[in-house]
Amino acid sequence: MPNKIYLDCTHTYNSGLNTGIQRVVKNIVKNIPQVSKELGVEVIPVVSISNQYYSFDAFPDINKKNNQLKSLLKFFYTKLRALIVFILPSKLNNILYHPNIGIFLNKLTDKILFSKRVDSDNLVFLKSDDILILLDTTWLNNNYKQLDTLNQKNVKIVAVIYDIIPITHPEFCTLDLILSLKDWYKKATKQIDGYIAISNSVNEDTYAYIKENINPNIEKQKFDYFYLGTNFSTEYDEKKVPNSFKEYFKNQNIYLSVSTIEPRKNHSYILDTFDILWSNNEDVTYIMIGRIGWNTESLIKRIKSHKEYNKRLFLLEDIDDNSLVYAYKNSKALIFASHVEGFGLPIIESLFYKLPVLASNTPIHREIANENASYFDLSDTHSLLSIIKNKNIKPVNDFIWQDWHQSTKELILKSKEIV
Secondary structure, three states: OOOEEEEEOHHHHHHOOOOOHHHHHHHHHHHHHHHHHHHOOEEEEEEEEOOEEEEOOOOOOOOHHHHHHHHHHHHHHHHHHHHHHHHOOHHHHHHHOOHHHHHHHHHHHHHHHOOOOOOHHHEEOOOOOOEEEEOOOHHHOOOHHHHHHHHHOOOEEEEEEOOOHHHHOHHHOOHHHHHHHHHHHHHHOOOOOEEEEOOHHHHHHHHHHHHHHOOOOOOHHHEEEOOOOOOHHHOOOHHHOOHHHHHHHOOOOEEEEEOOEOHHHOHHHHHHHHHHHHHOOOOOEEEEEOOEOOOOHHHHHHHHOOOOEOOOEEEEOOOOHHHHHHHHHOOOEEEEOOOOOOOOHHHHHHHHOOOOEEEEOOHHHHHHHHHHOEEEOOOOOOHHHHHHHOOOOOOOOOOOOOOHHHHHHHHHHHHHHHO
């Protein structure tokens, strides 16, 4: 039995974001008090500041302007880097994409824009047989020296793995992310005692990659997985949904996508399908919900110049949880066309709210949705079109999935088991 379990939530604490991994981190932290009580072990969320960990009770309310400023700074930095790469020799280019540069800039901007003063009374000291779970995007600001110090104290370190897509599918990622994640695995594998993936597919991929490329003697027992949860229903309040948002859902034939807008999510394939449907005078609406990510300039230009934009084609950003649930409850189907995923949380959320799911036929989607979804073939440009035109959409019957309380409990129990 460990003395205490700590959850490293540094990136989410500093950034104030509420998408993807950050949403997972916040939901798990929210359920920690009850899970800690049930399991009889103290579980403490912490943030790393100046090589020391501090406990916290709640995530700070980050000024939205600060997030916008960071996005702007990142935009100018990437554009400047691209210009330098275009002009200068390749050897110097590699320096600009070195993982240490990214880590330094992330830490610097977080410190300037986001870091909050913490009470010195919240300083914590991890001891022998404690467990530290790296719950957040550790590779973006990892402190290997700090982890080395914990190793020397015999603190057990468990890493939560969301996916290894930048390694297995680099064509969908930026070079700095690819190099950062490869560098993280190369260095952090020496410090980590166990890995918990968010699906069995990611678990198998992670084990195979480390065994083949980093440590051929690593034991399979160090690897396990848990599933993410959902429990929107306990918090949903339709009265809080703005009437302006409800206006988007007047049509009866609304198809929805929920994800970051990026090449891996494959919105272009979906838009191609709807172009055909609209050209055939089909009365359908396509709504994309998600923040704009990377390598999307041509797609965003296509969307915003489309003749159906803001008529039967919509792109909505900065949507709160109440509005998202309203979207799930008032659409005809979710379309999830990703080439590859670590989990696919919108699939679970949709099924939870009885919204039919149309998903690309990939191993992870099959693992998560099983026979509860209708699957289309990304290699066939008319596969999704056929499902929609023929109304071959599988209805959602009784779908049961664990909530975030159960998910949090599973994470803590399996973390204890593998170390």
